[in-house]
Amino acid sequence: MAEKKIILEVQNLTKYFDTPKGKLHAVDGVNFQIEEGKTLGIVGESGCGKSTTGRTLLKLLEPTAGTILFNGEDITHYSRAKMRKMRTQMQMIFQDPFSSLDPRQSIMQLISEPIKEHKLLKSKAEIEKRTLELMDTVGLARRFVNSYPHELDGGRRQRIGIARALAVNPKLIVCDEPVSALDVSIQAQILNLLKQLQRDMGLTYIFITHDLSVVKYFADDIAVMYLGQMVEKAPSKEIFEKPTHPYTQALLSAIPIPVVGKDKPPRKLLRGEITSPVNLPDQCRFLKRCDACQQCCQEGANPQLVEISPNHFVACHIAK
Amino acid sequence: MMSEKKTVSVENLNEYKGRSLAQETWRRFLKNKGAVVGMIFMVLLLVLACAGDLLYDYNAEIINMNIPEASLAPSLEHLFGTDQLGRDVFARVVYGTRYSLIIGVGSVAVGLIVGLITGSLAGFYGGMWDQLVMRSNDILYSIPNIMLAVVIVQVLGTSIISLVIALSISSATSFAKITRAAVMTIQGQEYVESAYAMGLPTWKIILKHIIPNCLSPIIVQVTLAIGSNIIAASSLSFLGVGVPIPTPEWGTMLSDGRQFIVSEPWMCVFPGLAIMLTVLALNLMGDGLRDALDPKLKR
Amino acid sequence: MSENILEIKDLVVHYETDDGCVKAINGLTFSVGKEKTLGLVGETGAGKTTTALSILNLVPNPPGVIKGGSIELDGKDVLQMTDKELEHMRGNDVAMIFQDPMTALNPVLTVGEQIAESIMLHEHIPMKDAFERAKEMLKMVGIAESRAYDYPHQFSGGMRQRVVIAIALACQPNFLIADEPTTALDVTIQAQVLDLMKDLINKNHMSMLLITHDLGVVAEVCNDVAVMYAGRIVEIGTTDEVFNATRHPYTEGLFDSLPNLKEQGEELVPIKGMMPDPMRLPEGCTFAPRCPYATEACTQTVPELRKVGGTHFVACHAYDDPSFRLRRNANG
Numbered sequence: 001m002a003e004k005k006i007i008l009e010v011q012n013l014t015k016y017f018d019t020p021k022g023k024l025h026a027v028d029g030v031n032f033q034i035e036e037g038k039t040l041g042i043v044g045e046s047g048c049g050k051s052t053t054g055r056t057l058l059k060l061l062e063p064t065a066g067t068i069l070f071n072g073e074d075i076t077h078y079s080r081a082k083m084r085k086m087r088t089q090m091q092m093i094f095q096d097p098f099s100s101l102d103p104r105q106s107i108m109q110l111i112s113e114p115i116k117e118h119k120l121l122k123s124k125a126e127i128e129k130r131t132l133e134l135m136d137t138v139g140l141a142r143r144f145v146n147s148y149p150h151e152l153d154g155g156r157r158q159r160i161g162i163a164r165a166l167a168v169n170p171k172l173i174v175c176d177e178p179v180s181a182l183d184v185s186i187q188a189q190i191l192n193l194l195k196q197l198q199r200d201m202g203l204t205y206i207f208i209t210h211d212l213s214v215v216k217y218f219a220d221d222i223a224v225m226y227l228g229q230m231v232e233k234a235p236s237k238e239i240f241e242k243p244t245h246p247y248t249q250a251l252l253s254a255i256p257i258p259v260v261g262k263d264k265p266p267r268k269l270l271r272g273e274i275t276s277p278v279n280l281p282d283q284c285r286f287l288k289r290c291d292a293c294q295q296c297c298q299e300g301a302n303p304q305l306v307e308i309s310p311n312h313f314v315a316c317h318i319a320k
Numbered sequence: 321m322m323s324e325k326k327t328v329s330v331e332n333l334n335e336y337k338g339r340s341l342a343q344e345t346w347r348r349f350l351k352n353k354g355a356v357v358g359m360i361f362m363v364l365l366l367v368l369a370c371a372g373d374l375l376y377d378y379n380a381e382i383i384n385m386n387i388p389e390a391s392l393a394p395s396l397e398h399l400f401g402t403d404q405l406g407r408d409v410f411a412r413v414v415y416g417t418r419y420s421l422i423i424g425v426g427s428v429a430v431g432l433i434v435g436l437i438t439g440s441l442a443g444f445y446g447g448m449w450d451q452l453v454m455r456s457n458d459i460l461y462s463i464p465n466i467m468l469a470v471v472i473v474q475v476l477g478t479s480i481i482s483l484v485i486a487l488s489i490s491s492a493t494s495f496a497k498i499t500r501a502a503v504m505t506i507q508g509q510e511y512v513e514s515a516y517a518m519g520l521p522t523w524k525i526i527l528k529h530i531i532p533n534c535l536s537p538i539i540v541q542v543t544l545a546i547g548s549n550i551i552a553a554s555s556l557s558f559l560g561v562g563v564p565i566p567t568p569e570w571g572t573m574l575s576d577g578r579q580f581i582v583s584e585p586w587m588c589v590f591p592g593l594a595i596m597l598t599v600l601a602l603n604l605m606g607d608g609l610r611d612a613l614d615p616k617l618k619r
Numbered sequence: 620m621s622e623n624i625l626e627i628k629d630l631v632v633h634y635e636t637d638d639g640c641v642k643a644i645n646g647l648t649f650s651v652g653k654e655k656t657l658g659l660v661g662e663t664g665a666g667k668t669t670t671a672l673s674i675l676n677l678v679p680n681p682p683g684v685i686k687g688g689s690i691e692l693d694g695k696d697v698l699q700m701t702d703k704e705l706e707h708m709r710g711n712d713v714a715m716i717f718q719d720p721m722t723a724l725n726p727v728l729t730v731g732e733q734i735a736e737s738i739m740l741h742e743h744i745p746m747k748d749a750f751e752r753a754k755e756m757l758k759m760v761g762i763a764e765s766r767a768y769d770y771p772h773q774f775s776g777g778m779r780q781r782v783v784i785a786i787a788l789a790c791q792p793n794f795l796i797a798d799e800p801t802t803a804l805d806v807t808i809q810a811q812v813l814d815l816m817k818d819l820i821n822k823n824h825m826s827m828l829l830i831t832h833d834l835g836v837v838a839e840v841c842n843d844v845a846v847m848y849a850g851r852i853v854e855i856g857t858t859d860e861v862f863n864a865t866r867h868p869y870t871e872g873l874f875d876s877l878p879n880l881k882e883q884g885e886e887l888v889p890i891k892g893m894m895p896d897p898m899r900l901p902e903g904c905t906f907a908p909r910c911p912y913a914t915e916a917c918t919q920t921v922p923e924l925r926k927v928g929g930t931h932f933v934a935c936h937a938y939d940d941p942s943f944r945l946r947r948n949a950n951g
Contacts, residue, residue: 045805055513060513060516084521085519086519088519091517094510095510099511100510101514102529113515113520117519117520117524168518168519183663184662184832184877185662185873185876185889186889187876188875188876188878188887189891191878192889195886210806213877213878250807251807254810255806256809256836257838257839258833258834258835258838258874258877259862260859260862261859261863267810269807269811270810273777273808274775
């Protein structure tokens with residue numbers, strides 16, 4: 001096997017928003033790296049900063065602090081113009097297939113737009129041919145080439161979004177909840193498609209979702225986020241077999257499992273709700289909802305990720 | 321059934337031609353009877369405005385006095401009667417179309433350009449631009465339109481050009497407001513972010529994705545603004561600060577005829593009707609366009 | 620038939636639009652037992668929400684037209700009721716919880732006032748007493764009484780859904796319709812709300828129709844489950860029967876599409892194709908074009924529900940052949 005190549009490394013990535021109420025800690029010192037051809041799942045509930053992480057590392061939002069290394073190249077302070085060239089290598093698939101496509105453009109225009117923009121192909125015939133090929137790749141019947149997004153259903157629209165991302169032959173794709181707006185049967189079609197594309201093209205994915213079951217199927221590594229921080233990060237199997245952070249445990253047990261009458265682990269209900277990420281004190285952020293909370297948690301500072309077993313990182317005072 | 325069609329050579333893209341967005345909009349527009357009537361009326365007016373010179377000689381028939389035939393009631397010879405100076409009211413109303421349209425369309429066009437630019441700057445960049453544009457807008461808004469126009473016309477002298485400039489100012493403020501709101505809404509849409517992620521430069525995003533998507537409220541506003549500016553122009557003429565006499569502008573004719581409104585009502589009824597019908601037609605068209613352009617009505 | 624609180628028979632609801640007739644519900648038959656919770660499962664466009672609106676006789680008309688069938692609620696046909704009877708029925712006998720808790724609440728009234736209003740309307744007691752009751756209701760759904768004076772925007776999504784539940788239960792209805800009550804909520808909050816609902820239903824001896832797309836939620840909360848496809852029930856039975864002895868190919872497809880039953884790396888088996896356009900439903904069984912088991916016969920006639928076990932019914936032609944088994948069952 002060839003040596004593992006780190007395609008993306010993020011160090012201390014931080015994004016604060018200024019709000020009238022104070023500093024909103026959207027992403028607060030996130031570290032991770034990802035190997036080429038692998039999938040990192042970022043999981044969390046609404047407001048945990050997972051989407052902001054995805055957008056910041058693509059530099060759709062300017063990071064407040066931290067470093068982003070793409071293929072060893074520090075892109076943190078690249079200007080918009082310089083970033084534009086990088087866009088052929090890093091792409092994004094959006095959550096909402098309804099609002100992420102310009103309603104006034106035909107499928108042909110939508111898919112060929114990135115090809116034209118980056119001048120990957122010159123003649124009109126070549127561009128059209130490539131567009132049709134891309135439609136084949138994502139399983140979109142060619143007869144839709146002159147249709148408009150509003151004429152298609154959610155699943156087909158999401159395929160357009162995927163074709164647009166693939167058009168520039170990227171190495172890394174950030175998938176922001178790509179299936180959460182779709183019905184279960186369509187969701188499975190799209191997940192299978194993404195997986196097959198990864199096998200065929202050696203893509204690297206960062207898969208952002210609120211649904212642990214989706215990443216279980218999909219990701220090699222999983223990072224769980226809570227209020228802007230990673231609270232646990234481990235290989236997928238490990239997270240499901242040995243969830244260590246109390247929040248991960250609660251998240252796992254909250255998933256309603258479609259099984260009746262067989263052995264089900266007892267549910268562990270979390271109390272309270274996610275607190276506001278504005279002006280956070282230097283303290284464990286899960287403190288108020290945590291059952292395992294002890295004296296050391298009350299007094300201690302905000303816990304950082306610690307490696308408790310190979311490749312398994314947890315940010316918790318108690319879990320060791 | 322469909323499967324046969326699918327295997328046909330795929331190289332010819334036109335095979336898959338569906339109805340384009342423009343066709344779809346047109347089809348829905350045609351469904352609205354009021355809008356179609358309005359549109360036909362406007363086309364007719366446009367033809368009349370262009371053909372005015374072919375039908376009548378300006379000096380001989382439009383402004384030349386003909387005292388012997390003064391103040392005749394409508395008859396076959398003079399469909400709308402004649403005015404106190406013996407000029408045929410029908411000829412003057414027909415000829416006057418061009419002035420009303422030039423003033424209406426011209427003032428809206430100037431207002432639209434200014435409003436689009438300032439509004440999209442304010443909407444897209446926000447911050448200082450937004451403050452600058454919107455606060456000066458607020459100032460202009462707080463002065464009654466007619467008063468502002470009277471002042472401007474007084475300063476620039478009475479002519480069609482100064483009338484167009486005066487009226488374009490109030491249009492510009494409302495276009496700027498609409499554009500700003502539309503740009504701000506569309507900027508928040510994911511497809512704009514998607515265009516950034518695709519690597520498009522900002523100016524292309526504004527031109528290709530933002531402006532086309534905020535056009536529909538603006539197009540509707542254009543038709544409505546033409547109507548209201550025609551009325552405003554007529555009011556100014558009526559007040560005596562509009563188009564100078566003897567130009568056959570509808571508002572001026574209305575103002576002229578008002579002394580005879582009891583004895584010879586045709587002198588102001590017909591220009592008044594012309595104004596009313598034009599504005600009505602434009603409003604009907606505007607309503608039809610609004611419905612046709614609304615993507616929510618798509619099935 | 621007094622053991623059922625709700626009985627729907629051969630219900631047909633169409634929406635007549637300019638572009639054509641949307642066949643939302645095409646001969647729907649099912650019932651909900653007293654003190655039972657039935658999960659109505661289906662994907663977008665299956666007609667779940669139209670079913671809920673029909674039960675309250677709230678289908679927007681035009682364009683919606685109830686073309687036939689009957690809906691008996693506690694023995695009385697909803698479709699034959701006068702306006703006055705309907706008004707009395709909604710709220711007193713039946714309450715509904717919607718998906719989006721924000722749009723279901725009035726932003727200019729405090730939550731206490733909103734709960735009290737609903738109590739006053741149905742029980743004709745003075746405002747002061749009603750407000751006291753409202754506070755009790757809030758306590759029941761796990762919200763501090765002092766928050767009765769707060770406005771909806773001061774609550775988070777999960778809290779708002781609790782308030783909506785409190786309003787729905789304020790008049791002690793004996794039947795509750797919940798349309799995707801937890802879809803807009805985060806998983807951990809969803810678990811809390813489901814737990815609360817289950818608890819309240821049991822305590823108050825109520826029956827519930829729970830509309831959802833999530834089979835996991837059904838397994839968690841329901842006694843019975845009905846699977847809906849293109850306006851018809853394709854499979855109905857107890858959760859045990861449907862989950863552990865699945866009979867309909869569509870139900871099987873739904874289970875195979877779920878990622879959480881799979882091990883990592885295993886391929887999902889999606890249902891091919893899309894939901895049919897409700898304006899142009901295919902002839903015969905509406906699922907036939909997507910069904911891996913479909914035969915010639917499936918495109919001819921619409922299959923009727925047939926009994927395949929205790930309370931287990933399925934609408935599928937494949938069972939004309941008594942030896943037919945789904946792949947899922949064949950493997951054990």
